[in-house]
Amino acid sequence: MSAPLDDQTRSIILATVPALKAHGLAITTEMYKRLLETPAIRDLFNLSHQQDGEQPKALALAVLCYAEHINDLGALGGMVERIAEKHVGLNILPEHYPYVATALLGAIGHVLGDAATPEILDAWGKAYWFLADILIGREKQIYEGNESTTGGWTGWRAFRVRSRRRETSTITSFELVPVDGGTIFRHKAGQYLSFKLDVPEHGSQRRNYSISSAPGEDHYRISVRRQDGGIASTWLHDSVKEGDILQVANPAGDFFLNETDRNPLVFLTAGVGLTPVMSMLGELAQAHTDRSIRYVHGADTQALAAFVTQIEDFAKIDVLKADFFYSQESSPTKESVSGITTHAGRISPDWLRQTLDRSATYYICGPDSFMRDMVDTLRDEKLPATQIRYEFFGSAADPDLVLSAA
Template identity: 80%
Template sequence: MSQPLDEKTRAIISATVPALKAHGTAITTEMYKRLLSTPAIRDLFNLSHQQDGEQPKALALAVLCYAEHINNLGALGGMVERIAEKHVGLNILPEHYPYVAEALLGAIGHVLGDAATPEIADAWGKAYWFLADILIGREKQIYEEHEGAPGGWAGWRAFRVRSRREETSTIASFELVPVDGGTLFRHKAGQYLSFKLDVPGHDSQRRNYSISSTPGVDHYRISVRRQEGGVVSTWLHDTVQVGDVLQVANPAGDFFLDETSESPVVFLTAGVGLTPVISMLGDLVQASPNRKIHYVYGSDTAALAAFRAEVEELASRGVLAADFFYAKERAPAESPGANTHAGRVTTTWLRENIDRSATYYICGPDSFMRDMVDALRAEHLSAKQIRYEFFGSAADPDLVLSAA
């Protein structure tokens, strides 16, 4: 167990906050440059987030949050859990942590120069290993829970593509079954799978994709949007077919449906952010048919609204209420059992239709999530009623810190 940080160390870390605000991204960019020079470490990362700068920015915000809360680390519990789950999905192990320590401390010295005194280097070394020990301990627990559960496994497991379906012109679904013919770990609705993929011409790649299938079925399903210039999404869409084998880690993630609650549920999503919610919806319909559900979804057009027919069928039977928003349709066609709207989901509409007794599950582009979360907070909903998931590298410090 990590020993508590002493007062002097915490004081030095707190004193570096201004430097982190000024140079945080430069430090983490240099850190990743050092880390990625080691092939065994480079293969653990989603390199697309290096190219667009999202990963260094996200890490800089996380480091800043850590420094700002060094005297109240309890506030970081949610962020630590999220990092641990992400690490487990990527099969990060204790032996990887020294590489990160060397790269981070080296980057601090490189960027801050003479300002990075031996005292500062020593304090950040202690602070890093304090947090690392917490993460290593929590990750060990998760690995053991997975491996010991029915159908669970450690490391990577081979899955075969049993079927694929084009949901829209931009989203394809892949059903995956284990090559070994064994049972499946029952995921929590809303969790994701991590993949180790060998993409020709791009070496080994790591990606996370939300599970869109209902827990308890005999397969996992992922629904992937083709991203312009996206190495892996393009490869999946253009190349991966029935019978192909992919390497998959045990389901992970801290964004999942609270099955113990009986409160109404509002799913508030946009774009491909619907994927974890579709799993939640299937779980609710199956296990809690009397629970009040409101499905709110935004896309550019009806043709781009994945799983629309399934939601419309549920709406037509009165299983749920549904509102579809189409940003690029001036007069959207009527939808069986559902309401259709021209334009995007707005905060005005959200406030006018708020259910103060509901739990909101939000997933979509960062700007969409920020608008929705801010609107719900302004209406004084509790933190437990506002749950959301990040796609890609989260780069909003408040969303990162307060995600439930």
């Protein structure tokens, strides 16, 4: 573990905040350019997030948050945990960190030029390794915990596609079972799997997909939305068939049900953001919970809403009540199942205020703009932060959401 950062180092880091606000994206873009020149490092990243600029943007925000909170690093605990979980999913190891240090410090010097004095580079070198040692230590704990748990593993494990099912025209589910025939790690409902995919003509690709099946089953299910131009999602939809083998990392992620919380539950989802929530609902149904559950989902049309039949089945046995919003249907289909209500339009802040349950814990997952609307509304209504939980898909690029995610 690195020694605590001294006062002078922290003072220099804090003084670089204006430069990071002005040039942070340029620095992280240059850093990735340097980092990705090494094939062994390049293969660790989701390159689609490089092409759309999301990964450099997300890292720039993370670096800025780190600098701004250098005197109050406790505020970054949640962000550090999410990074550690992502790293474990991608099998990031201690030997990878020096490459990042070299690329980051080189990028700072390249972008800031003469303004990057030896003192600034020395301070950022110390700050980087201080944080790196925290991450390395936490990741070691997670790796060891996974390996020592029944069905757990480290590195990549071969899984066979046992079945695939088309949920909607844009979402396909894949059931995965281990090739070695062994047991599988009981994931926490809401976690994801990381994949090392060998996509023809595109080489090695890394992707994360939420587990949409309930914990404790003999398989993992992922439900993947086809993205326009998406290398991995298109390949999975068009080419991966039953019997094919995929390389999978142990389940990871810090977005899961709080087992000690007994509050009523409200799940707010949009688009493919429903996938981790389906795992949560499956676990709650298995446990025959007596907690009040409300499931709220937004989709363009009824035909594009996945798992409607499963939600209807849950409603029939009084596991939950549900609201479906269809933004491109002016006349929602009449409900055929008690406990399910359909609406025209989107899930709006006004509707959320009108239906607010101040005793409930809210779990939110969907596009960033949707999460921002929902989170801002709940905060404006003074709901405690402990009752607002949400998950990011892809590289989160909203600094406030990143820092305060529970």
